[in-house]
Amino acid sequence: MDVDKYADVHNRYEGLININPLMTGGRIPREVGERLLSKGWLEVGYAICYNCTEGRSDALGFPPVKEFLSDLAEFFGGDVAEHTLGCRAAQFAVFRAAAELDGYAKVAVVDSLCHYTTVIAAELSGLELVEVPNTGHPEYRVQVERFAEKIEEVSRRFGEAPALLALTHVDPYYGNLADVRKVGELAESYGTMFMVNAAYTAGVMPVNMRQMKADFLTVSAHKSMASLAPLGFLVAREERSSAVLKGASTALDWSKRAFPKKMVNLFGCSIGGLPLISAMYSFPLVVERVARWEEELKKTRWFSQEMEKLGGVRQLGEKPHNHHLLHFETDVLWEISKRHKRRGFFLAEDLEKRGIVGVQRGLSRRVKASVYGLSWEEVRRVRDAFRDIVNEYVEKFRIKL
Amino acid sequence: MDVDKYADVHNRYEGLININPLMTGGRIPREVGERLLSKGWLEVGYAICYNCTEGRSDALGFPPVKEFLSDLAEFFGGDVAEHTLGCRAAQFAVFRAAAELDGYAKVAVVDSLCHYTTVIAAELSGLELVEVPNTGHPEYRVQVERFAEKIEEVSRRFGEAPALLALTHVDPYYGNLADVRKVGELAESYGTMFMVNAAYTAGVMPVNMRQMKADFLTVSAHKSMASLAPLGFLVAREERSSAVLKGASTALDWSKRAFPKKMVNLFGCSIGGLPLISAMYSFPLVVERVARWEEELKKTRWFSQEMEKLGGVRQLGEKPHNHHLLHFETDVLWEISKRHKRRGFFLAEDLEKRGIVGVQRGLSRRVKASVYGLSWEEVRRVRDAFRDIVNEYVEKFRIKL
Numbered sequence: 099m100d101v102d103k104y105a106d107v108h109n110r111y112e113g114l115i116n117i118n119p120l121m122t123g124g125r126i127p128r129e130v131g132e133r134l135l136s137k138g139w140l141e142v143g144y145a146i147c148y149n150c151t152e153g154r155s156d157a158l159g160f161p162p163v164k165e166f167l168s169d170l171a172e173f174f175g176g177d178v179a180e181h182t183l184g185c186r187a188a189q190f191a192v193f194r195a196a197a198e199l200d201g202y203a204k205v206a207v208v209d210s211l212c213h214y215t216t217v218i219a220a221e222l223s224g225l226e227l228v229e230v231p232n233t234g235h236p237e238y239r240v241q242v243e244r245f246a247e248k249i250e251e252v253s254r255r256f257g258e259a260p261a262l263l264a265l266t267h268v269d270p271y272y273g274n275l276a277d278v279r280k281v282g283e284l285a286e287s288y289g290t291m292f293m294v295n296a297a298y299t300a301g302v303m304p305v306n307m308r309q310m311k312a313d314f315l316t317v318s319a320h321k322s323m324a325s326l327a328p329l330g331f332l333v334a335r336e337e338r339s340s341a342v343l344k345g346a347s348t349a350l351d352w353s354k355r356a357f358p359k360k361m362v363n364l365f366g367c368s369i370g371g372l373p374l375i376s377a378m379y380s381f382p383l384v385v386e387r388v389a390r391w392e393e394e395l396k397k398t399r400w401f402s403q404e405m406e407k408l409g410g411v412r413q414l415g416e417k418p419h420n421h422h423l424l425h426f427e428t429d430v431l432w433e434i435s436k437r438h439k440r441r442g443f444f445l446a447e448d449l450e451k452r453g454i455v456g457v458q459r460g461l462s463r464r465v466k467a468s469v470y471g472l473s474w475e476e477v478r479r480v481r482d483a484f485r486d487i488v489n490e491y492v493e494k495f496r497i498k499l
Numbered sequence: 500m501d502v503d504k505y506a507d508v509h510n511r512y513e514g515l516i517n518i519n520p521l522m523t524g525g526r527i528p529r530e531v532g533e534r535l536l537s538k539g540w541l542e543v544g545y546a547i548c549y550n551c552t553e554g555r556s557d558a559l560g561f562p563p564v565k566e567f568l569s570d571l572a573e574f575f576g577g578d579v580a581e582h583t584l585g586c587r588a589a590q591f592a593v594f595r596a597a598a599e600l601d602g603y604a605k606v607a608v609v610d611s612l613c614h615y616t617t618v619i620a621a622e623l624s625g626l627e628l629v630e631v632p633n634t635g636h637p638e639y640r641v642q643v644e645r646f647a648e649k650i651e652e653v654s655r656r657f658g659e660a661p662a663l664l665a666l667t668h669v670d671p672y673y674g675n676l677a678d679v680r681k682v683g684e685l686a687e688s689y690g691t692m693f694m695v696n697a698a699y700t701a702g703v704m705p706v707n708m709r710q711m712k713a714d715f716l717t718v719s720a721h722k723s724m725a726s727l728a729p730l731g732f733l734v735a736r737e738e739r740s741s742a743v744l745k746g747a748s749t750a751l752d753w754s755k756r757a758f759p760k761k762m763v764n765l766f767g768c769s770i771g772g773l774p775l776i777s778a779m780y781s782f783p784l785v786v787e788r789v790a791r792w793e794e795e796l797k798k799t800r801w802f803s804q805e806m807e808k809l810g811g812v813r814q815l816g817e818k819p820h821n822h823h824l825l826h827f828e829t830d831v832l833w834e835i836s837k838r839h840k841r842r843g844f845f846l847a848e849d850l851e852k853r854g855i856v857g858v859q860r861g862l863s864r865r866v867k868a869s870v871y872g873l874s875w876e877e878v879r880r881v882r883d884a885f886r887d888i889v890n891e892y893v894e895k896f897r898i899k900l
Contacts, residue, residue, distance in 0.1 A: 099570050101786050104779040105534075107562045111549045112539025124544030131541030133506075138513025140532030143525030143721025143728040143774075148512045151860055153615075161508045169500050183584040183729055186766045194623070210754040214554075214747070217758060218767050221749045222595070229753035320544025320772065327544040327772030328584055328729065346615070348622045352630035353611040357618060365587045366619050371721065371728030372773065373544075378505040385502050459552055 111455045115476050118456030119273070119423040119468035123302045123322035130324070130379040139375045146370050153359060155370045156180055163370065166378050167331075173385065174296075174315055175306035176333035180343060180361070181377075182368050185297045185318035186215035188332035189264075191363035192293045192314045193223040195342040196262035199291070203256035207248045209240040209276060211269035216295060225261065228252055236414050236427070238272045240265075242280050249288060262291045267305070268298040272415030273423030275299075282311025291338055297321050298423060300331075301384050302470060303391040313338040319373065324380035329373035332364070387471075394470055397477050398422050401469045404481045408488045409499040414464075422470035428462060430499060434491040435462040445487065452483040512856045516877050519857030520674070520824040520869035524703045524723035531725070531780045540776045547771050554760060556771045557581055564771065567779050568732075574786065575697075575716055576707035577734035581744060581762070582778075583769050586698045586719035587616035589733035590665075592764035593694045593715045594624040596743040597663035600692070604657035608649045610641040610677060612670035617696060626662065629653055637815050637828070639673045641666075643681050650689060660689055668697040668706065673816030674824030676700075683712025692739055698722050699824060701732075702785050703871060704792040714739040720774065725781035730774035733765070788872075795871055798878050799823050802870045805882045809889045810900040815865075823871035829863060831900060835892040836863040846888065853884040 116122060139145050149160045157164055163181070171179035182188040197204055206220055210229040220227050228248050233239045245263060252260045263285050268275050278294055285292035294312040296305050301323035307315040313335050320327035334342065345358035346366070360366035387394075402413045402424055410430025413419065431445055438444040442462040449457060457465050469477045492499065517523060540546050550561045558565055564582070572580035583589040598605055607621055611630040621628050629649050634640045646664065653661045664686050669676050679695055686693035694715040697706050701716065702724035708716040714736050721728035735743065746759035747767065761767035788795075803814045803825055811831025814820065832846055839845040843863040850858060858866050870878045893900065 099573060099786075101570060101783045104563070104567060104570075104782045106538060107776070107779060109539030109542065109546060110561070112542055116543060118545075118549070120548065121543045121545050126541055126543055131536055134541065135532055135536050137507060138510030140527055140535065140727070141510065141513055142517060142522045142527060143726050143730075143777075144519075144522045145510060145728075147521065148519070148856060149860065160511070162505070166505060169502060169505075172500060183588065184766070184770060187584065190766070210751070210756075214756075214758045214761055214767055217749050217751065217756070218747055218761060218763055221747055221763050222766075227749065227751060229751050231753050320770070325544050326541070327546075328770040328774075329544075346619055346622055348618050348628065350611070350618065350628060350630050352632050355611075355615075355618070357615045360615055360619060362619055362622050365585070365591070365623075366615055369585060369721070369729040373729075375508070376544075378508060381505045382502045385500075455549060459550065 114450070114453050114455040115472065115480060116456045117454060117467045117469060117480055119466050120321060121456060122422065122468040122470040123298070124320045124324060124327070125471055126324055126326065126376060126380065127383060130376060133379055134372060134376060139372055143371060145372060146374060154367050156368070161375065161378065163374065166381070170331060170381070171333050174300055174317070174333045175308035176315060177336040178339050178343070179331050179333045180364060180368065181370050181374055182330040182332050182364055184328040185295070185316050185321070185330035186218065187364065187368070188316040188330045189216055189219040189293070189295060190222055191332055191342050192316065193219040193225055193262065194363050196291055197223040197225050199261045199341070201258060202261035203252055203258040205252050205256060205260040206262040206264050207245060207252060207260045208264045209266050209269070211238065211240055211271050211274065212264065212266045213270050213295065213297065216264060216266070228260070236412065238415055239274060240269070240276050242277045245281050245284050249284070249290070259288055259290055262293060264293045264295065267294050267296040268421040268423065270298060270423070272425045273298070273419060273421040274415045275420040278310040278312065286311050298421065302388065302422065304388055307333060307335065314342065319377045323377055323384050325377040326373040329377055394422060395420070397469050397472065397474065398424065401477055401481060405484060408485055422468045424467050426465045426467070428465050430488055430492065430497065431462040431465065433497050434495060437495040438491065448487045449483055454480055454483050515851070515854050515856040516873065516881060517857045518855060518868045518870060518881055520867050521722060522857060523823065523869040523871040524699070525721045525725060525728070526872055527725055527727065527777060527781065528784060531777060534780055535773060535777060540773055544772060546773060547775060555768050557769070562776065562779065564775065567782070571732060571782070572734050575701055575718070575734045576709035577716060578737040579740050579744070580732055580734045581765060581769065582771050582775055583731040583733050583765055585729040586696070586717050586722070586731035587619065588765065588769070589717040589731045590617055590620040590694070590696060591623055592733055592743050593717065594620040594626055594663065595764050597692055598624040598626050600662045600742070602659060603662035604653055604659040606653050606657060606661040607663040607665050608646060608653060608661045609665045610667050610670070612639065612641055612672050612675065613665065613667045614671050614696065614698065617665060617667070629661070637813065639816055640675060641670070641677050643678045646682050646685050650685070650691070660691055663692045663694060665694045665696065668695050669699040669822040669824065671699060671824070673826045674699070674820060674822040675816045676821040679711040679713065687712050699822065703789065703795070703823065705789055708734060708736070715743065720778045724778055724785050726778040727774040730778055795823060796821070798870050798873065798875065799825065802878055802882060806885060809886055823869045825868050827866045827868070829866050831889055831893065831898065832863040832866065834898050835896060838896040839892065849888045850884055855881055855884050
């Protein structure tokens with residue numbers, strides 16, 4: 099076993115223009131990375147735990163985790179926030195609490211563009227999922243107006259209302275922005291718990307859960323808050339928070355030990371570690387960039403229009419688009435891939451030669467991309483790269499558009 | 500909301516001698532920290548995901564996660580390894596799989612010194628816990644010979660054998676080393692799944708799950724593998740792994756989506772991120788330091804003896820001790836705290852003045868400490884600090900020992 103090879107693997111994509119929509123909101127400013135080292139946080143895995151007396155990282159005064167969580171809750175229009183082992187762990191906590199509610203069916207009504215981690219949260223919690231349809235190709239708009247119909251359907255089938263409504267604020271497939279408040283009002287009228295998954299929005303665009311009438315907001319710091327992975331946040335409104343943020347109830351039979359301070363649905367303590375420090379360091383930037391969201395949207399919309407000008411490219415999802423995640427149907431790239439010796443891999447490889455990384459390797463029929471956080475000059479470079487690649491092969495392979 | 504204050508919080512304990520037993524095995528070599536920055540991994544939260552095509556970080560060829568996990572499994576005597584969102588997530592996966600086994604009682608038999616995360620894994624999975632007693636003060640030895648009796652007890656009460664036996668290799672309270680193989684043989688004879696929680700051992704001392712006859716080994720990278728938090732590993736023997744490492748089974752009703760590649764018990768994909776790169780970078784060091792375990796044990800035992808020489812100090816748990824986590828009953832410090840204006844806080848504060856950090860603030864009646872990974876010179880400095888503090892106050896307050 100040769101273990102020395104692991105000691106200095108280099109990130110071969112460092113410094114390239116990254117257009118992976120999963121990554122652009124999690125880009126870490128160079129000075130934040132440098133500060134993590136220079137300010138002493140890369141010293142020990144449990145670096146934030148020096149002053150722990152409660153056995154809970156969310157209670158720490160130094161580093162100021164407690165204060166940070168309070169400010170973060172306010173920033174997202176909530177009352178209380180907890181850091182979590184990723185947005186998936188935040189969703190799990192909400193689903194698990196919903197599964198334990200008396201008087202409700204063990205069902206969650208969710209949008210049909212929810213992320214797979216929502217499905218896993220449900221499966222782990224024993225909640226059945228009922229989907230609210232979307233309009234399908236090409237817009238894939240989630241029909242939020244049909245939430246009521248699905249709630250009624252569940253109530254008839256199970257004799258009880260669903261325990262939870264869950265809606266993806268912006269979905270991971272098409273980057274569509276759902277009309278969250280409409281579902282929030284519905285949840286309020288039915289008295290049903292309402293969770294909004296803001297993994298792709300909280301930290302890049304304005305998000306206010308109070309305006310959404312959401313009880314819970316789940317956030318991904320490494321997706322949208324310029325933070326290291328893995329880290330998420332669960333933000334809650336006071337009224338509904340106690341069911342989710344409750345202590346462990348097990349009492350051990352022989353030792354009589356019990357852990358009432360440890361939040362069972364969050365695995366006791368969510369540790370935090372360096373990712374949490376990175377989220378703190380990036381927070382001022384995040385607050386500032388959210389205020390500049392309209393500017394970012396201009397880049398996104400310009401880029402989408404430019405891509406469609408290439409011919410044989412169509413943006414799916416909402417138009418004009420309201421989020422940086424763009425999904426293109428790229429017939430022209432698909433035609434090229436049929437003739438190219440590298441098949442679908444030509445696109446990622448040719449972009450990489452031009453200093454651009456982040457489209458999924460092997461895919462050419464459909465391409466997801468994001469120009470979030472890039473300068474206008476970089477956005478133009480990305481457009482130019484796609485244009486040059488398309489033009490080169492359309493001519494070479496004599497493709498008719 | 501003043502958010503700028505979060506931008507550069509400094510780790511005020513950087514560079515001090517750290518004797519927190521939770522932290523000493525997770526200390527990150529300076530060069531590893533520097534390399535994380537210089538090799539480009541602090542660029543984006545999802546830094547390891549550039550080449551993802553399977554939607555699973557454990558399948559990555561670059562960075563070499565797949566190969567690393569394979570080497571890591573071999574290093575711990577297992578067949579397959581997965582990285583997880585901490586050791587707690589690894590335990591949860593095992594408990595959840597156990598809870599789904601047909602033909603077994605929904606009960607796990609565990610040692611009475613198990614970590615709280617084992618209790619939470621059980622509560623989240625709906626498994627009842629039955630504890631195997633320990634011998635109590637002062638040795639607190641887990642009576643592994645009584646596992647058989649508890650298995651029989653469960654079988655009588657529930658009509659079925661327990662679904663899982665779980666044993667903490669070295670416990671977090673006294674640092675006692677359990678006779679794991681004895682329980683492994685028992686598990687084998689009953690055909691019951693057997694999990695060993697090696698959070699405090701795997702990565703600091705020799706651990707071979709095959710010799711232990713364990714089916715699952717749970718590991719904490721930030722506790723014992725010189726890695727950033729949060730990161731754990733689940734190592735498994737082939738025969739039992741499929742129940743735990745299975746795909747999600749939900750099929751959605753409208754979209755017909757399904758996620759069979761996403762491992763449901765591990766939240767689909769465990770992300771990894773920078774902590775996983777740190778574990779890779781540290782792995783050569785970890786392999787090397789495990790081979791030097793006997794040397795470390797010498798420091799631990801010497802330090803324990805020196806502490807007892809202070810008078811009014813007694814080491815609890817096994818003697819001679821077999822792990823770096825030491826737990827002292829410190830009557831002399833307790834007597835001092837009653838007379839000191841800073842009460843129990845005097846100890847942490849006086850140690851800090853001497854450049855030593857890591858005893859729990861406010862506690863003086865009992866003290867946990869570890870000199871793991873310190874040089875002999877540093878170990879002596881820690882001994883000197885305790886000695887000087889005790890001598891100073893014993894004289895000042897005229898305490899009779």
